[in-house]
Amino acid sequence: MxxxxxxxxxxxxxxxxxxxxxxxxxxxxxGKYFEIEINESNKDKAKIIAEDICKKLLTNTVIEDYKINLE
Amino acid sequence: MxxxxxxxxxxxxxxxxxxxxxxxxxxxxxGKYFEIEINESNKDKAKIIAEDICKKLLTNTVIEDYKINLE
Incomplete structure (x- = not known):
């Protein structure tokens, strides 16, 4: 939020x-929390996918922020 | 969870x-996500407080796990 x-x-x-x-x-x-398993060995690529998912599906950007932690 | x-x-x-x-x-x-601001300069003490809060209030330990990230 x-x-x-x-x-x-x-x-x-x-x-x-x-x-x-x-x-x-x-x-x-x-807030909400999502643990997303991505089958991608390249961390930069995984982060781009995660960003994309946050923007397109998970975040209502009018009222919500998002933060990505890669593990 | x-x-x-x-x-x-x-x-x-x-x-x-x-x-x-x-x-x-x-x-x-x-899952759920909580951002808790703790007025405590000692990181170890802050972590102990956060652990305590997770166990006593925020987590239903039967079905939920918790993870603490200090910032």
């Missing part, structure tokens, strides 16, 4: 953590 | 990617 977009679920988790006594939590944002 | 646990949303994304022509996607799993 982009920072300007409200995230009520994140807010609830943040408040709950405060109620549980965690004093040093300053912010919580919730 | 643990591997033994069914993930229908991941399956749908996987099938959709195949339908879109991505031939080399072998598996997709969907």
């Amino acid at each position: 982009k920072k300007e977009v409200l995230d009520p679920q994140g807010k609830v988790v943040n408040q709950t953590l405060k109620n549980m006594g965690y004093q040093n939590i300053t912010n919580v944002r919730q | 643990k591997k033994e646990v069914l993930d229908p949303q991941g399956k749908v994304v996987n099938q959709t990617l195949k339908n879109m022509g991505y031939q080399n996607i072998t598996n997709v799993r969907q």
Whole structure:
């Protein structure tokens, strides 16, 4: 979720953590997570595929950001 | 989600990617993602807090795994 977009679920988790006594939590944002197995030995190519998938299918770019971690 | 646990949303994304022509996607799993800002300069302490939060609040350990990335 982009920072300007409200995230009520994140807010609830943040408040709950405060109620549980965690004093040093300053912010919580919730989002989606996808683990995608790509059969491609070239890491650069795999990243391009992942970027493409994020843009074309997984991300609503109006309200969401995405971040890619290759493993 | 643990591997033994069914993930229908991941399956749908996987099938959709195949339908879109991505031939080399072998598996997709969907999960939740939390971005937690912790006001703690010591990285080891921050990790302990994050672990604690995952175990006590965020993860249903019967069906879910968790992974922590410090930034």
